[in-house]
Amino acid sequence: xxxxxxxxxxxxxxxxxxxxxxxxxxxxxxxxxxxxxxxxxxxxxxxxxxxxxxxxxxxxxxxxxxxxxxxxxxxxxxxxxxxxxxxxxxxxxxxxxxxxxxxxxxxxxxxxxxxxxxxxxxxxxxxxxxxxxxxxxxxxxxxxxxxxxxxxxxxxxxxxxxxxxxxxxxxxxxxxxxxxxxxxxxxxxxxxxxxxxxxxxxxxxxxxxxxxxxxxxxxxxxxxxxxxxxxxxxxxxxxxxxxxxxxxxxxxxxxxxxxxxxxxxxxxxxxxxxxxxxxxxxxxxxxxxxxxxxxxxxxxxxxxxxxxxxxxxxxxxxxxxxxxxxxxxxxxxxxxxxxxxxxxxxxxxxxxxx
Numbered sequence: 001x002x003x004x005x006x007x008x009x010x011x012x013x014x015x016x017x018x019x020x021x022x023x024x025x026x027x028x029x030x031x032x033x034x035x036x037x038x039x040x041x042x043x044x045x046x047x048x049x050x051x052x053x054x055x056x057x058x059x060x061x062x063x064x065x066x067x068x069x070x071x072x073x074x075x076x077x078x079x080x081x082x083x084x085x086x087x088x089x090x091x092x093x094x095x096x097x098x099x100x101x102x103x104x105x106x107x108x109x110x111x112x113x114x115x116x117x118x119x120x121x122x123x124x125x126x127x128x129x130x131x132x133x134x135x136x137x138x139x140x141x142x143x144x145x146x147x148x149x150x151x152x153x154x155x156x157x158x159x160x161x162x163x164x165x166x167x168x169x170x171x172x173x174x175x176x177x178x179x180x181x182x183x184x185x186x187x188x189x190x191x192x193x194x195x196x197x198x199x200x201x202x203x204x205x206x207x208x209x210x211x212x213x214x215x216x217x218x219x220x221x222x223x224x225x226x227x228x229x230x231x232x233x234x235x236x237x238x239x240x241x242x243x244x245x246x247x248x249x250x251x252x253x254x255x256x257x258x259x260x261x262x263x264x265x266x267x268x269x270x271x272x273x274x275x276x277x278x279x280x281x282x283x284x285x286x287x288x289x290x291x292x293x294x295x296x297x298x299x300x301x302x303x304x305x306x307x308x309x310x311x312x313x314x315x316x317x318x319x320x321x322x323x324x325x326x327x328x329x330x331x332x333x334x335x336x337x338x339x340x341x342x343x344x345x346x347x348x349x350x351x352x353x354x
Contacts, residue, residue: 002151002183004056004064006044013207015040017054020209022202024059024151024183027174028212029194031225032204038187041204042153045185046079047072058151076104078144078182080154084136086128092139093124099146110146118142118172134165141173145180152177154186158193170196171270191226195219195235195274196353201226220322222304222312232277232312232324240270240352248293251352255319259293260350272353277312277326281346284335294347298323300339305329313337315345323347 002022008015015037022028030038044052047069056064063070079085086095096111103110115121118138128136137157144152154173158166174197177184185202188194194201194215201218203210203225218224219235227233238253249262251273258273287295298315301322305311311332313325323345337343 002045002056002058004045004054006041006052006054006056006064008040008044008049008052010040010049010051013037013040015044015207017041017044017207017209020202020212022185022212023200026199027177027184027186027197028200028202029198030185030187030202030204031189031191031194032210034189036204037207038204039155040207041209042155042185042187045151046077046153047075076148076150078147078149078152080137080140080144080152080157082156082159084133084140086136086139086143088129090128091124092120092126092128092131095128095139095143096120096124096146099143103146103148105148114142114145117176118145132165133161134168137161137165137169138172141169141176145176145182149182152182152184154184156187156189159189166193173197191229191233192274192353194226195233196272216322219324220314222306222314230276232326234275234277234280234322234324235353236273236275236317236321236323237271238273249352251350253317253319253321256296256317256321258296258347258350260352270352274351274353275323275347276349277324279348279350280323280325281348282313282315282325282327282331282335282337283344283346284337284341286344287346290346292346292348294345294350296323296345296347298343298345300337300341300343302339303332303337315343317345 005019006017032038043049053067054064063075100111115124118141120138120142158169198215200214202212236253238251241250241252243249243259247262249260251258298317301316302314303311309329311327311329315323317323
């Protein structure tokens with residue numbers, strides 16, 4: 001756990017987090033509106049700002065106690081920023097060697113191993129000015145890992161990249177977090193990045209930590225800030241499997257399976273499926289004569305009406321995972337939908353999260 005209560009004033013902005021506890025297993029996404037203090041919180045946790053006060057423990061070790069603070073170098077933190085922050089006069093190899101020489105337990109074989117893992121082995125002698133944005137971020141990630149961090153802080157590392165580079169780096173970051181066991185704090189404004197990567201979500205407002213929740217709990221909230229852009233979203237856990245014919249794939253959620261068009265180049269290791277609640281319709285009887293591939297029995301767990309005349313319906317799939325549907329209040333009343341009732345969910349579209 002990362003536990004504490006930190007205070008820091010920068011100009012007129014005041015960070016006063018309140019007490020918080022952040023799990024250190026996997027990726028925790030820091031999410032909130034611009035200017036709410038996400039980057040300031042990372043600076044406070046990392047010790048980069050000496051004006052920070054309060055208390056902070058990392059896995060039981062005291063990092064901050066009042067104004068006394070453990071030096072940044074002894075916290076073993078790696079950083080990846082939006083602009084990669086590489087040394088422009090060095091090659092890829094030179095940037096990585098810089099990190100390797102400063103690692104607490106330098107291993108000469110680590111550079112080649114990490115470069116291979118993040119797909120940089122063929123680029124080691126390239127000057128960083130010749131790299132694409134995605135390649136530069138790979139160098140930044142490799143450099144951070146070579147420092148052998150206990151905590152990896154990533155401040156909007158993908159925000160300046162195009163969709164193709166993001167699609168390549170998201171599964172890499174996810175895999176590295178699992179493989180290395182490094183705790184990751186990841187700042188983003190993109191809900192889809194949270195849904196793809198995070199195991200936990202830290203919500204911030206006006207310099208305060210409002211809540212720290214498991215992703216599943218954050219997505220069960222009808223008022224979740226993650227829903228501000230596209231409305232309610234379901235993220236299901238499972239595994240990708242072959243479908244009934246070569247053009248189709250199945251996503252196995254245990255006792256429930258979804259069928260989807262086989263995504264080109266889909267990762268067999270994909271473990272998350274994303275479904276917009278607006279792409280889910282409900283029926284009170286088993287449908288017949290429909291082209292929709294996914295028609296699933298569900299039990300209605302909760303109904304959440306909204307002021308705009310819509311209702312978010314929280315459904316439970318066979319196996320226990322949650323599926324959200326967004327319908328009109330008129331449809332809910334016409335169908336007589338109530339908590340505890342069985343129904344059929346008709347899923348129009350799903351997206352595999354590689």
